[in-house]
Amino acid sequence: MTPTGLSMDVSTTAKRRVLISGASISGPALAYWLHRYGFAVTVVEKAGALRGGGYPIDIRGTAIEVVRRMGILPRLQNAHIDSRRYTFLNADGSLAASVPRAVAGSVEGQDLEVRRGDLAAALYAIVRDDVEFLFNDSIDTLDQSEQGVDVTFHGGQRRTFDLVVGADGMHSHTRKSLFGPEERFHRYLGYCFAIFTMPNTFGLSHELMMWNTPGKAAALYAVGDNDELHAFLNFHQPEPPSDALRNPDAQRDLVASVFAGAGWEVPAMLNAMYDADDLFFDTAGQIRMPHWSSNRVALVGDAAYAPSFLTGQGSSLALVGAYMLAHSLATNGDHTAAFAAYERDVREFVAMNQALVDNGAATLFPTTALALEQRNTMLRKLITMPSATARPAHSAIELPELAHMS
Secondary structure, eight states: OOOOOOSSOGGGGTTOEEEEEOOSSHHHHHHHHHHHTTOEEEEEESSSSOOOOOOEEEEOTHHHHHHHHHTOHHHHHHHOOOOOEEEEEOTTSOEEEEEEGGGTTSOTTTOEEEEHHHHHHHHHHTTTTTSEEEESOOEEEEEEOSSOEEEEETTSOEEEESEEEEOOOTTOHHHHHHHOOGGGTEEEEEEEEEEEEEEOOSOOOSEEEEEEETTEEEEEEEOSSOSEEEEEEEEEOSSOOGGGTTOHHHHHHHHHHHTTTOOTTHHHHHHHHHHOSOOEEEEEEEEOOSOSEETTEEEOTHHHHOOOGGGTOHHHHHHHHHHHHHHHHHHOSSHHHHHHHHHHHHHHHHHHHHGGGGTTTTTTSOSSHHHHHHHHHHHHHHTTSOOOOOOGGGGOSOOOOOOOOO
16 A cells, blocks of 8 residues: 655654553554554553453454454454354244344455454464563553653563553553543443353354343354354343452352243353353443543553444454554654544544444344344344445544555
């Protein structure tokens, strides 16, 4: 591609040191672009190693162009899950609707669906030799000054960086330390969910099966012909269960009590949940902030603007946000101007994607019998409709060309 002329030569930023907290999606993506622009980048991750596996995630719209520019599109295309059918079941396990994936919300031949760990591994592979990674560590304190940010790590190390970026997810420690408690920015969407893996004793292949009653959903997702399934239990909860959010035993007991007496394969799923060593429990929610930066520290991805799994846009926002933040830093010598440009250019895109939850993104999980019947009727009609087209929100931002690199 041909870079466009920009206001400054990136060589002037060659020695700027940036610390990124978080090595999931937005962190390594930002590290890649900052390294391309000549920054010295360090990534700190509290986990002991790169996290593999994980539930399926989508890469859509503008985010496809981001991974193409990174050179990892072919690898992700090879990792594409290629689900063939989504089957929806009634409370008694009978068929409510069965639709090809091509009409179930993804744009055939354009969107990608991959395991979260496959995307993380692809990103890590292109930065690990150029970027410093500090695994099994985290940021304890940040002390900002006119000269930089003095960072004390949990492991005891102390270092100074020019800039720090929190890419540490929806429950960001970086955000909490700078802006205050998560409750100030968290918009609860009325659902809780549990995800874990379990043996594929059902003979499922390249498909999803979802059982529903009002306010409850249980799904089994076979991402291939593997002997393992992704199990998903989702339920409506008017208020967030604060006591359970940091207690795995309480999470299991809450899910089991909500789904007690449920039909289909739910009892087997509950048993598997108690045996699972990879249970992930959380609420469906969004992060909405008036500003994404404070002096020399900024946020990116879910830490700044988590859209919730109901939109299917979390990974795409993380990839696009990382690209745009790096570009702003590369083309503005002053970090204040760079962070302002990042917010100006990305905020509308974020707002459109977060608004998807108010425009039907939660219709897969109806909370009333009437809404459930309306959803099933809609699904049955999909079979006679053409394949899905891209939602405007998925591509509602134009990527700037790469800045000049020395």
